[in-house]
Amino acid sequence: MTATTATAAPRGRPVRARSSRDDRQMLAFMGVIMLYLVIALALPLYAILSKSFQNKDGEFVGLANFLEYFNTPALTHSIQNSLTIAVITTLISVSIAFTLAYGLSRSCMRFKGTFKVIAMVPILVPSLLPGIALVYLFGRQGMIRELLFGHDIYGPIGIVISEVFFTLPHALIIIMTALSIADARLYEAAESLNASKLRTFFTVTIPGARYGLISAAFVVFTLTITDFGAPKVIGGGYNVLATDIYKQVIGQQNFEMGAVVSLILLLPAGIAFMVDRIMQRKQVALLSARAVAYEPKPSPLFDWIMFAWAAVVSVFILTILLTCQYAALIKFFPYNLSLSLKNYQFDLMDGGGWASFYNSLELAGWTAVVGTAVVFLGAYMVEKGKGFHAGRALFQFLAMLPMAVPGLVLGLAYIFFFNAPDNPFNFIYHTMAILVISTITHFYTVAHLTAVTALKQMDPEFEAVGASLKSPFYRTFSRVTVPVCLPAILDISIYLFVNAMTTVSAVVFLYGPQTSLASVAVLNMDDAGDIAPAAAMGMMIFYTNAGMRIVHGLLSRGVLRKTQSWRNR
């Protein structure tokens, strides 16, 4: 027994920790999922990058394509259009979301729950749907076209309204979270200082929610600038970057120019993404300072104003939805308004018929099951595994990357990568597999973050305890980690399911003759002028997603009550 005093020089050679079987297995798992991300994300992105520097024959031509792009005013004009649309949408969407969130969290209005549910509806439908509804509402034969005072719905007005509808829930979720972490003590302090309501609003509320507001703004901006559903349906001749990519690739098979436009679209999306990440981090820092939850007090006038506003927003959302359902059931708008189911005879239209609906169900099912497994396992291995720090950091980077990559860009990148004749994965081209892979990859980031958050909330010592009890990691994983994280796992799967049903952007380049999809069918039917069937198919997607959400809710409540009885004391 000797107490040694400090001697600076360490003795002997450095200890090389021997990895356990668990460590090796987890590393292998992580390696496999990382390989997936490399093949499904990194290599395709590299392919699109290199394609932008090549001519049609695959020869390197340097910046020639970019020069051509910037010398074509028709194309460059879209940059301005895209930015205009995105900025206006951001201002409107964030304003509506903020006032609505403010009412929902700071007033004592009635029916808050109902309003919240309605506000989430746009997540369940493809971004094409609001455009279709707007045609019926404000088009040449629109039911309430007078409200536009002679302006044309085809163009920026229609795009902005559609994008506001499409982005509202995303902005609302972020701002609600930001407002919900406000510290009641600050309000008490303001009150005790006799600050006016208005002053309190500007000195306490706004600064408290500022990161949320900025984050929401960038999310809306990114969603809008990368969305191509709305401008495709209601944009008329108003070109934006997203539709340009589609036109270059699908309309003209000019893949090189498509790649160039993609990279240009990648730029604002990437910047917005980075700003958002920084804001989120700061918001989290606010969150960890333990605050006292704010409880609103009744104030009749304010409550009624907020109620009225929430009602207006809800009516807007429901109008869009009901218009589509109405249009789907009308025989021949506007000349024969009798009811009919003929618009559901999808097999007589472009888009792949009912088969595309069943394909979408299959895609959503596979994406939810495989995607949840891949994402959660990946997050687990990267969070709980040991060693190989460089690889772990790379994994995290790859997992965050899809958020910054617009779906169209990813889809195009897949064409370049997977359709190359010498690619060993070429055989999955035009199959359900490539649709599943692209969809999982496209929505990887949010799912990954959900998983990581859930895993971080778990006691970090579970794995150490498991190891000390000689329990192999997969046993601790299946007996403890998965059950404890079940709510998050269900959240991930419903998120993937819903998005697989609604997504158009990545898959529009990738579906094959046997794998047409419902969301793409909406696009193609609208393209062919079959707008009522397009609305009908869009509503089928909505009902499917709404049904799944209900199932998800029941599962979360009912079944979880059983398996998570430990949560209730």
Place this chain on the structure above:
Amino acid sequence: MRKTKLLIGAMVTAMLSGTAIAETELTVYTAVEAEDLKKYAERFNEDHPDIKINWVRDSTGIVTAKLLAEKENPQADVIWGLAATSLLLMKGEGMLEPYAPAGLEGLDPKFRDKADPPSWVGMDAWVAAICVNTVEAEANNLPMPTSWKDLTNPVYKDHIAMPNPNSSGTGFLDVSSWLQIFGEDEGWAYMDGLHENIHHYTHSGSKPCKQAASGEVTIGISFAFRGAKSKAEGAPLEIIIPSEGIGWDMEATAIVKGTDKMDAAKTLVDWSITDKANMMYNEGYAVIGKQALAKPVEHFPPNIPESMIDNDFEWAASNRERILAEWQQRYDSKSEPKG
């Protein structure tokens, strides 16, 4: 795993297809209207139940581009129902297998490739037309147009939709016919004028007529077949055959060179020019390959055959790329916000 299943599936199909014709699946590229595809396959299977057709359908421009893109590694076995101009293009690229189908002699000589054996055989003619919504025309106090030139009248400003020739075969048909009717310079001048009145260009050839049918635009430059269909559904449409004459194209059939299902492909092409097939085409199209069998089609204007211009398909095919580039330069680049 699913991937392996797919792989095995592909291998099994590949092995079977070489040997037995009994279970042949043909990949058939087409631009035939979606609502007709089922009918075409069913009628064909009545006579040949052993050949399964897997359709790949898109608008003419897309199918054409797709076929050209897949030149090195063709995915299609047969093309059934694509514009003759497109097939000419492919013939030029050496992508088609010349074949004289049984009964070729009964076909109108216009409806076949001039070479012997022909690289393609025609099915029906598909003609340009103007769809006018009578209710909207009245409401907007618009005169009924009778010629292409009428459409440049400023009263029609923002009332017209037409297909983008880059993606739509109908669009290209319109543009190439105007250039033939008016000559190059006057043709482009005509389109400059027309462009002023166009509300928007559409991706597909049928959309302008469907939009006219539902009143979203008053006038849709489209094709007669689509107009007749919409009229049959009860749309308040008038189908105008402009006095200068109308562009037209054939829907035609060809075998893709390099198919490993040659027997089945030949069977399909043989069938595509039978009387039965022609009568089937006649259900939608007024002008067919065996015109003697043709009956009048409801809602079709009667004067179609006389109005069809003497279309120079070879010229259209060989100038296609140049025309499209010019068009895009002039109009797609100017498709500014109009709202």
Place this chain on the structure above:
Amino acid sequence: MSQSEPYLRITGLTKKFGEFTALSDVSLEVLEGEFICFLGPSGCGKTTLLRAIAGLDIQTYGSVEQAGKDISELPPAERDFGIVFQSYALFPNLSIERNVGFGLENLGQSSEQVKKRVAELLALVGMPEQGRKYPAQLSGGQQQRVALARAIAISPGLLLLDEPLSALDAKVRVKLRHEIKQLQHKLGITTIMVTHDQEEALTMADRIVVINNGLIEQVGTPEQIYREPATRFVAEFIGAMNFLPASAGDGGEIRIGKTPVRVQGVDLPEGASALLAAIRPEDIRVGEGVENCVDARVESVEFLGPFVRAELSSEMDAGPLYADFSANLVREQSLARGSELRITLPADSIRLYPA
């Protein structure tokens, strides 16, 4: 294993996190059946040392031997220990039974055997009949017992406790302290506990390892640590201590201020002329002793229940001097602010450190 061979031997252990050195060349031997406490302020490296022993954060240099086997490079799963964390890390979705039986099920025992053993263990930690509950339904102290039962279920050679009591309130802590010590004694299991609470360490440990800044300051029995703190840090960290500036005098004497003071049983630190003389407040006696007697005056008194802590100024003129007097003494002598008295600093109670 014979008493002469240590059960656990740590040699030259260094742990670096990047540039930061958390442990620097630590060596230590632990005998079989011993109860060892790692004691030190937060961030001193005590938990790092525990985690190195467990293999959770393997050291950068140095070796760990357990039961004669070099385990330096082994991952946790291949070592032989049970562990209890500050958070208990009970699996929230498993019942108490399942938690305790978690390790047993890995050993391939039949469910009957597991059930029996779990019941035994729960009885051992004083929680029979609670097996069907879930962790969230238990109090902190009960959760701690379950965590303990789970850790010892697989009869590990070494029990590691990482601040197991710090999340509990004071009363429960004292009770559990006693219970854990008893249980350890009963099982005879070699135990290492990390704590920052000196009282916990003094009451529970057979030997205490005082760690500071990644270095072992002293290893010894609680008595040794308290009575003979080897370094100034230990003297300061454990208990209360007066530090008086002093200088070396003649013939084994030192001077505090101008006053010569005799010390006994300590060596003068080599080469240091400036010294600190340390004496615990409770060692200062009231009244005339045989030596080291000085005049003092009470500047203030602080009532602390069983005793009173008095702040004194003395003729040594070496700053305030704190002395603990029993409450009875204070009453008898009616000591109060301003009282003059004679105090004695017993020679064998004075420790010396370099200033």
